[in-house]
Amino acid sequence: MSTFVIEGGHKLSGSITPQGAKNEALQVICSVILTPEKVTISNVPDIIDVNKLIFILGELGVKINRLNEDTYEFQADDIDLEYLESDKFKKDGSSLRGSIMIVGPLLARFGKGYIPRPGGDKIGRRRLDTHFEGFINLGAKFRYNTDEKFYGVEAEYLTGTDMLLEEASVTGTANIIMAAVLARGITTIYNAACEPYIQQLCKMLNSMGAKITGVGSNLLKIEGVKNLGGCSHRILPDMIEIGSWIGMAAMTKSSITIKNVSWDNLGLIPRVFQKLGINLERRGDDIFIPEQENYEIQNFIDGSILTISDAPWPGFTPDLLSIILVVATQAKGSVLIHQKMFESRLFFVDKLIDMGAKVILCDPHRATVIGMNHESSLKATVMTSPDIRAGISLLIAALSAKGKSTIHNIEQIDRGYQNIDERLRAIGAKITRVAAN
Template identity: 65%
Template structure:
């Protein structure tokens, strides 16, 4: 298990470039299974989860060529026997993103296998939306008890109308990829409409799919017989952009975040502004000046500010951990309501050990009373429970007095590429222990 040693208290300054969006990468890479022609994808982040998925595609028989952050995929000779192997099941169990291979394989090959996928330990993350959507399209499931997997088959998927039980991003992506080659028209209501999903649909349309309603929660998909190759560029990762905004507020001495695709950030910049953080938009860059003090706004009626996650265009749950950390040094108080996952707030115990004033009301709500920089967090030893809590703890350690150690940084590596190298270039003092 690797670890970071962080020497806190060093102000950061300079420019930093966000990587390609992790969540978009997982979707569009899986979509390459839908065609036998070459698909080239630019700006792929070289992070643990994405590299694990690419290796999984190689194992299935996809030809992969890399040139920096540009990858070319060609799925013209798939090894379907490998899908039945225990090795495949074990690798899928290590990566939640592997679940999005089901839709493309079901659409093109008529069968797929699914094991319980891995990923962050942030509470229950059910797959019902995926299963119900595939069933509506005509797929059949068979549970293989001795291997604890589900085998899914469909000779010919058929378009239909469906109302999703939740606006699941991965569920919508999976169903869309299955429906693009179904017979007839598929209508998906209560579909997720995050920028990742929009990008996937735009890429599929360039491949020959017929998807309308992109960016709304009502998608209409006219099935086609086959898809072609294409070229696609992944957006900057909006979660990383938000993480850098929080870092700049806590320990920045003037930081510019380059080429962020402001139009695709949604409510994120304004959420940080509600925390009192100054964010200047200059071209497609964000500049955050040194914030000696920042004051949390209240609602118009004077009541305490509440931040809650919600499906797009609401606030992404992936940034609540960072916002909690930023609030510890703000002037004022804020209630954070994490609605989607019941274990994501448990990392606040580690912030409390560092001196933060946080009341964990229940698994979903926490009240943060800001120190207004009158009391500096103190360094300590902690472990990263998931990707987003990991980066939040790293930001806390950068601002803390003394030296901190974060164990289990493989979790951070799943979502952030060479994070210590990029932050050290801004003036941080982070050492990786193997």
């Protein structure tokens, strides 16, 4: 278990470029299974979760050619379906939640898809019902081996249908889309997730020959086609990383430029940080955050305490609530953080309280933060990263705290952030990676 040692209390400066979006990468990389032709994907982030998925595809028989550090060529013209029922796959697939998204493409093209119960962050229940209910609606037969915790869907062919999703699940929507593009007839998906990453997947599939309309809305219409061809696709910058850097600049009183952010795909993210009093400027497609000695939380118009909560797109992404919470600890004023989707994502606040933050955990979903206005800095401490987003939040807290902090289990951070210690050192952070013995 590797460790970060951080000497906090230093201002940062310069520019940082966000990596490719992890959540988009997991979707579009799975879609290469839908065609035997070559697919080229660029701006692929070099992170643990994405690399695990690429490894699984390689074991499945997909030919993989890394053209440069962030560009891959995939060709799924000789798939080994026997791998899906092997003990090796049960081990490989269970370590990555994103592996669930290979099921839709496999079912669509080969008539069967299997997956062990996938892993991922321990942030609460993350059910898979939306995925499998969608496949069943398309005509697949579902089975679940409770002893081995192994899911399977099979169909001689899929038939288009109308469906109303019980929840606007991003991965569920992606999986159903990938299954429906090769189904017979027309599929409509209502209450579909419409995040930019879903839009990107749809645009990529359309460039491969799919017929998807309603892209960007919560009502998708998919006219099934017989086969798909190859394409080239570029992944968007990671909006979660962009939000992380905004928060880091505010907490460390630093002036930072975030390059090439694809501003039009950020939705409410800049506005929510501005509600915390953080100044940021749009400069072309960059975000410039000037140095601020303090920032004041805006109340609602009627004077009541600001509440920041997560919601399906175009609402505020739940992946940034942990960062918002940390940033609020040094704001002037108070804010209620309401994490609606996951009941364990706020449990890292005890570590912030140990550092001197004034946070009241109301229940598993809500926390009230009483900002200290930088009048009292956080204290350095030793902590362990419980998941990706809590991990980066604790890292931001450590960068702002005076003294030397230690963060264990940084593999959790590496799952979602590419070479983060090297990139932070380039803008002045005092951070060292200590390898496990």
